[in-house]
Amino acid sequence: MPAVKEIQEKMRARAGELLRDGGVSMALGWKRGEFCHDPEPAFFESEAELDNFVYDGFSSPLLSKYLIETIRKDKQKGEGKGSKFLVFLKPCDSYGLNLLLKEHRVERERVYAVGVGCPGMLDVDKIRAAGVKNMRSFDETETEVTIHASSGDKTLARRDILLEKCLVCKGPEFAVQDEVLAPGLPSFEGGDRFAGVTELESMSPEERFSFWRNELSRCIRCNACRNACPVCSCNKCVFDNPQSGVQAKSNADSFEENMFHIVRAFHVAGRCSDCGECSRVCPQKIPLHLLNRKFIKDINAFYGAFQAGADAEARAPLTNYEFGDVEPGAVVKRGGGA
Amino acid sequence: MQRIGVFVCWCGSNIAATVDVDAVAQAVKTEPGVAFSTNYQYMCSEGGQAIIRNAIAEHKLTGIVVCACSPRMHEATFRKTAATAGLNPYMVEIANIREQCSWIHKDREKATVKAIILSRAAVAKLNLDSPLTAGETPVTKRALVIGGGIAGIQTALDIADAGYEVDIVEKTPTIGGKMAMLDKTFPTLDCSACILTPKMVDAAAHEKITLYTYSEVEKVSGFVGNFTVDIRKRARSVDADRCTGCGDCMEKCPSKKSKSEFNQGLSNRSAIYIPFAQAIPNVPVIDREACIKFQTGKCGVCQKICSAKAVDYEQQDEIMTRRYGAIVAATGFKTINLGRFEEFQYAQSPDVITSLEFERLCNAAGPTKGKVMRLSNHETPKTVVFVQCVGSRSTVECGKTYCSKICCMYTAKHAMLLKEKYPETEVYVFYIDVRTPGKGFDEFYRRAAEEYGVRYVKGMVGKVAEENGRLRVQASDLIADKQLVIEADMVVLAAAIEPDPSARNLATLLTASMDTNDFFTEAHPKLRPVESPTAGVYLSGVCQGPKDIPDTVSQAGAAAAKVIGLLAKDKLVGNPCVAGCNEPLCNGCSACELVCPYGAITYEEKTVMDHGVREQRRVASVNEALCQGCGACTVTCPSGAMDLKGFTNLQIMAEVDAICR
Structure with missing residues (x-):
């Protein structure tokens, strides 16, 4: 299982390939936000823009829903008919895409879905609660996260700082995808979600x-x-x-x-x-x-x-x-x- | 702004005794839009309707609220009244202050408050009403009768005699149903076959009637006047056009161990069989479960010896799609399973039988050629005990709470027939009550008890046990207040009857409602007893409730009359309260299409103008001829794009607001 950083690089490279000559006119991913813990959903239209691409333990926002507006706008332009949109899906987001497909909100042929493994997304509130102040950067593995902050460096067990939703993860399988770039990661045992x-x-x-x-x-x-x-x-x-x-x-x-x-x-x-x-x-x-x-x-x-x-x-x-x-x-x- | 008139009905004392009708009329005067209000003893009477007509003219009303009984009762009446006075008939709202208020409350003060609230809600809804116009749909002039027993046959004959085409769908290989199994019929003791079989022949020979036996209804769509039905014609494995009905195949068939359904399992039949000699059509069917050819591939005797070359092992089920204007359910009944009534030893002793089995034993064409005998040793029984209400009027879980209605009379018949054939037999009948409300019924029962000396004992049988080859029957005599022990040779159980199990699935297909016992529900228990609440669906025979033959035939005729009344029309006025789609709001999600029970919603790609932006979108479209206005789509639609004319989301909200104010 590659480290999260490696997955990010693979994604960046694959998005570049697909934008260059894969028949994909735009890629939906995440770019760096104001802080290290708030990457935001972003559209990438060229390889050059991918410099900002980020995928890490804070890439929690789901992307599939953005396809609705993206495709609608594309249709309104009346050009680029039939162009495809690349979307990176974590396993949980693949369920979201299926729902959009089922309710005809998104046309399947307009989407190129790339599944990416997810190590479980991090909850910045839990990190703060652990005494971290002014988080500046972090290093992560599947089991541990080391935070670099003004309050000093701190290593925390990944399981302890996961989002609630990741503690009840549906598992590493993708409900829908065109290719899987990095296979799913084993999910954490979260217990009874009810x-x-x-x-x-x-x-x-x-x-x-x-x-x-x-x-x-x-x-x-x-x-x-x-x-x-x-x-x-x-x-x-x-x-x-x-x-x-x-x-x-x-x-x-x-x-x-x-x-x-x-x-x-x-x-x-x-x-x-x-x-x-x-x-x-x-x-x-x-x-x-x-x-x-x-x-x-x-x-x-x-x-x-x-x-x-x-x-x-x-x-x-x-x-x-x-x-x-x-x-x-x-x-x-x-x-x-x- | 509407000008609304509110008319509060007393319904004699039905409403006025519990609700202060004058207070209601006064209270609604101040509601928005109300220009006039009054109360009257019977709003539905000519006098009441005249008050409404005059008020519409005098006060220039744009709509009326009638606070009275359920809209199911008189909505149509008051719509007509409004139309006569020049109003659009859909500018009428009913506040149900009878069934939903006066009949269910005792406290006059509280009931009055509730009646005011209900009236206020109706006024609030009417304020948002707009005139609606109903469309028209043509009527397919053909009827479908489901079930080929006496009920179905009679209904079909009556419809066909009026000149309309009728199809009968019967799931067994022959028409005739339960009546064909009976020996004699009460109270006249004429032979069942002698009166039924000519009717079966009439039905088969009638140029307007088509029989589909060994067939089942698989799918129903459409609505009153325009049903589309898929019928599965099960493979008989015999070509009906070639078969001459000679019966050679049945004789030569080596598989003869199947229980005869017609003889209640008291005799065996071959795998290729005609249920009974007078069956219609007189064409055998292969029971593929019992057929050696179908089970092992080796045999084929029937095909070899059939001189007409009618046996066809390759025959497949066939699905036919037919259109009908009306559908009649005539699915009949079966006797309940007695396996769980262990006290009667039905499953254990061959000499404990059901009344229907007794019927076959009495019958000259039955398994014993009409000789009543003990099945254990083929001797004529000397003492016979009849037990009434086995599973009827019962409080135990495996029984039925209702009275099966026919058992008192047929038991009297059985007792009499037995005494007639074997005068020396001792015959006991154990009963809870003897119920004889029918023409000539009580006289018939008294003949059994008084002339034939049948010993009627009020009380239930508690236990039947086999002892030394006889049956020891323990029972209580409630009148003499003592326990009885009778050494009997045969015990006959009057098993309760229940709707045929196929009725439940059919009810789902027809969207017809059923009661807790799976009998079909009538549109009105007294005033519309042969119509189902689903328009265009009618009820004939025991599928609606227990009935004897005279009742069944009367009801079958009544159902036919209703069908004829429908088919005689060229066009039906539709319901203008149909759903519609507000296209800019529609997400194209298909939720409404999925929940629509009438298949009235489809989706199409369409150019939609949304705030000046022209877009190609997937949007819902309602076929107004198919829509029945049930409103399932409106509550499923998350964006509120689907709305129902006459019951708009805003109107429902206004009613709720008025109630919660």
Whole structure:
């Protein structure tokens, strides 16, 4: 297994090749951000631009969703018809691409998907919590990360500073790809991803309500969760559409943020691949993934295990009808729905 | 701004006893858009409708809210009233303050508050209503009857006699159903075959009727007047056009160990077989599971000896696609499995039989040529015990809660037939109640008890046990208040009847609803008993609920009358409350297409103008003739691009707002 740096160089070289003579007009990857811990999604149109290309333990943002706008803009230009776009996919992002393909948001023939192994992405908050101040650079291996900071150098176990979403990794397989550049890396054992949901379920309705009121009260409606979510991709969101009547309603009182997140959770129910981006990008650290995981847990319980985005064809349980489908009464029998 | 009239109905005392109707009328006066409100004893009566018509004219109303019973009851009535007065009929909203309020509440004060809220919601919705115009669709003038028992045959004959084409789809190799298995029929004791077989012949010979036996409905799409149905014609392995029905193949077939379905497993049949002598069509079918040729490849006797060259081992199932205007479910019943009623020893003792098996034993064409005998030793039984309500009116899990309705009468018939044939036999009937509500029924039962000396005992049999080659029947006599022990030679169980298992799958295909016992639900239990709530789907016979032959035939005729009424129309007025797509909002995700039960949504590449930008996009498109307005698409669409006319997202929201205000 090559070190992360080696993967980065392979990616850079392959992107160069494909841009030069691989029939790919643009590559989606990451470029260095303001700090060493915030690489950002970027478009690369020439080999020269690839100098900025970066792939490391902080290349957490998923890229597949950017294909929607990229392809749309390309179509509007009316030129370069049929040109392909290279997208680098970590295993978890491949589920996102499948969902976009399934919902016809992206045409398969316009995408060249290159799978890249992922060592598990790092959580800068956990690093800070470990006492690191003013992080300047870092060296990483699959098991350890050494931080160089004004507070001094510090070596931390990778497992201890992983993002929550990487602790419940779906594994190193790619749900969709055209080639795999660096094979997947073995994922970390994260334990039960529904533990948080089970804990919420054990609360009384009043406790649960106040838990969510408290969490959601921090929401500043920045829409980061919506923008990062691979399936929250409506041309026009109901919350941006004055004609829907939803927007005015959600602005009316202090229930605003609650309603936004409840409606969003319903809209992505059965489509959420549990990529964890919503919680990762939330500047207010609201555990939004718990809402989605509650839906996933219930869907699994009622309809059998289902992984959204595992393929681009299977009908999702909530938009399908089968003879043996559970009756609505099952919720009541289980003790819920009162 | 609308000018709304609100009309609060008392429904005699149905609403007025629980809801202060005047208070409701007063309360809604101040709602936005309300120009007039009043209350009246019976809004649906001519007097009530006149009040509405006059108010529309006098107050220049643009829409009306009627606070009354369920819209299922009188929405159509009030739409007509509005139309007569010059309003668009879709500018009518019903606030259901009867079924959803007065009937389910006792506290007058609280019920009144709720009625006001429901009325307010209807006003809020009406404020956003806009006039709608219904389209028209043509009617395919052919009916499909599913099931070829007496119910299906009668319905088909009645429709065909009115001049319309009918197809009967029957899953077994012959039409005739359960009635063909019966010996005599109560209360007249005429022979079942003598009255049924001529009808079977009529159906087969009728120029307007086509029979598809050994066939099943596989797929149904479309809607009232325009159904498209895939029928699977299972391979008979015999060419029906060539076969002469000579029966040589059956005689020579070396595989003769299969249980005869027609004789309830009391006799054997060959692998190539005609279920019974009067079967229609009189063409054998090869049971491929039992056929040596199909199982081992070695045999082929039937093909060799068939002089008509009709046996065809290569024959394949065939799928036919046919169009119909109406569909009748006539799927009938079966007796329940008695395996779990261990106290009666049905599975253990050959001398414990079901009534249907007894029916075959009595029948001259049956496995014993009409000789009633113990199956264990072929002797004539001297003491016979009939047990009623086996699994009917039952509280145990393996039984049914309902009354099977036919058992009291056929048991009286069986007891009488037995006494007629073997006057010396001692006959006991154990019953919970004897139910005889039918023409000539009570007289019939009394004849059995009084003239024939059948011993009716009120009480249930607790246990049957085999002892020294006889059956020891332990039972209680509730009237004498004592325990009885009877040494019997034969026990006949009146097994409960249940809908044929194929009905459940059919209900799914037809989107027709069922009750908890899998009987089809009627559109209205009293006023529309032969129509299913799904338009264009009708119910005939026991698939709707337990029935005897006279009831079945009456209902079959009634279903036919409804079908004829539909097929007589050239065009149907459609439902204008259909879905539509707001194209700039559509993501092209196909979620609506997936959930649409009517196949009404397709996707197309289209140029869409979105804020001045012209784009080629994949967008949903609704076929308004296919859309039934169920609204599944609107709730699935995440962006709100799908909306339902007459029930727009904004209208639903306005109703919720009005309720939560």
